[in-house]
Amino acid sequence: MIDLRSDTVTKPSEAMRAAMAHAEVGDDVYGEDPTVNRLQDMVAAMFGKRAALFVPSGTMGNQLAIRLHTQPGQEVIVESTAHIVRYEQGAAGALAGVQLHWVTGTRGLISPEQVEAAIRPKELHTVQTGLICLENTHNSGGGSIYPLATIERIRAVAATHGMPMHLDGARLFNAAVATTLPPASYAQHFDTLSVCLSKGLGAPAGSLLMMNDLALLDKAKRLRRMYGGAMRQSGVLAAAGIYALEHNLGRLKDDHDHAKRLAQRLQMIPTVRINAQDVETNIVIFDVIGHRLAPPAIVAALKQKGVLINALGGASFRAVTHMDVSSAMIDEACEIFTHVLGIEPLTH
Ligand code: TLP
Numbered sequence: 001m002i003d004l005r006s007d008t009v010t011k012p013s014e015a016m017r018a019a020m021a022h023a024e025v026g027d028d029v030y031g032e033d034p035t036v037n038r039l040q041d042m043v044a045a046m047f048g049k050r051a052a053l054f055v056p057s058g059t060m061g062n063q064l065a066i067r068l069h070t071q072p073g074q075e076v077i078v079e080s081t082a083h084i085v086r087y088e089q090g091a092a093g094a095l096a097g098v099q100l101h102w103v104t105g106t107r108g109l110i111s112p113e114q115v116e117a118a119i120r121p122k123e124l125h126t127v128q129t130g131l132i133c134l135e136n137t138h139n140s141g142g143g144s145i146y147p148l149a150t151i152e153r154i155r156a157v158a159a160t161h162g163m164p165m166h167l168d169g170a171r172l173f174n175a176a177v178a179t180t181l182p183p184a185s186y187a188q189h190f191d192t193l194s195v196c197l198s199k200g201l202g203a204p205a206g207s208l209l210m211m212n213d214l215a216l217l218d219k220a221k222r223l224r225r226m227y228g229g230a231m232r233q234s235g236v237l238a239a240a241g242i243y244a245l246e247h248n249l250g251r252l253k254d255d256h257d258h259a260k261r262l263a264q265r266l267q268m269i270p271t272v273r274i275n276a277q278d279v280e281t282n283i284v285i286f287d288v289i290g291h292r293l294a295p296p297a298i299v300a301a302l303k304q305k306g307v308l309i310n311a312l313g314g315a316s317f318r319a320v321t322h323m324d325v326s327s328a329m330i331d332e333a334c335e336i337f338t339h340v341l342g343i344e345p346l347t348h
Helices: 014-021 034-047 058-069 091-096 112-118 148-160 172-179 183-187 214-226 235-247 252-267 295-305 327-342
Strands: 051-055 075-079 099-103 129-135 165-169 192-196 207-211 283-288 310-313 316-320
Touching: 014 235, 034 051, 034 183, 034 192, 034 207, 034 235, 051 058, 051 214, 051 235, 058 091, 058 129, 058 165, 058 192, 058 207, 058 214, 091 099, 099 112, 112 148, 129 148, 148 165, 148 183, 165 172, 165 183, 172 183, 172 192, 172 252, 207 214, 252 283, 252 316, 252 327, 295 310, 295 316, 295 327
Parallel strands: 075 099, 075 129, 129 165, 165 192
Antiparallel strands: 051 207, 192 207, 283 316, 310 316
């Protein structure tokens, strides 16, 4: 089976498992797990931040950040298709007591002018803005990359209003590899950012929430405990993360090349709507129009031929490339897409 549902489906390699098995561990709630500490120091240094906190998931990283920066009743500016909006089960409202102010972007990216317009005036009747969140790369935007210049300008707007910024950097490594910019060049513009080890890097679990402010780190540790994310001998997981950072970063470029190739082939199928030029990293989002099968049946037909993808709602589908999908498997997937999506289009 060629599983393109997500880059989260990768399984730890033998070498990664060996690193996990031999990890030196301790109780991380006491701050005594040497492998967790090593991973945190390594990632903080990589992103030019003073501190990184190991958390179980990207969702927890985002939700800790929202809670850290806001007061209940405030508003968080976020793009309307962001992971925080679509896929975190309303956690910002449920756990931090804030409402989300959606701004509709282009392929998930919003402009400094839109941010400026969304910040509420500081007057008594109006809800108050507490935080601005960006996502890079943008998942629902098709793995789109924020131009650094746009981030710099959004940061300038935020600074004028004294507004903190958080980055959902679940796939920031993909952006860094695709642009060849150092990860810290993005990170410098955010008060907090989270990155995931369980996406393209192939680790089984784990994310890091980073910041410069050590008072914020203390608060984040308490909240992590409150949210049930304080783990014990988590060095077993951290070891997988260290292995992933040491071995699997550079190869993200292969995933990007595979995604581009897939998109170019999909573009040739008459029922498929996609602009292959838009594919910058490892996520391929496309629409299927005028096919005789409804989206769930398309997913089932592809599965039957050996390819798994996700339907996103409406006519949209998502295919994600990752380290467990080889170049040959991409070629095979292209044939299957052409076969299943290319046949019997509806004629009006
Ligand atoms: N994304 C998953 C699903 O939840 C949709 C995927 O398959 O892409 N931020 C972004 C941008 C993400 O894409 C994800 C996971 C997360 C945060 C959350 O990470 P986890 O799953 O570790 O909580």
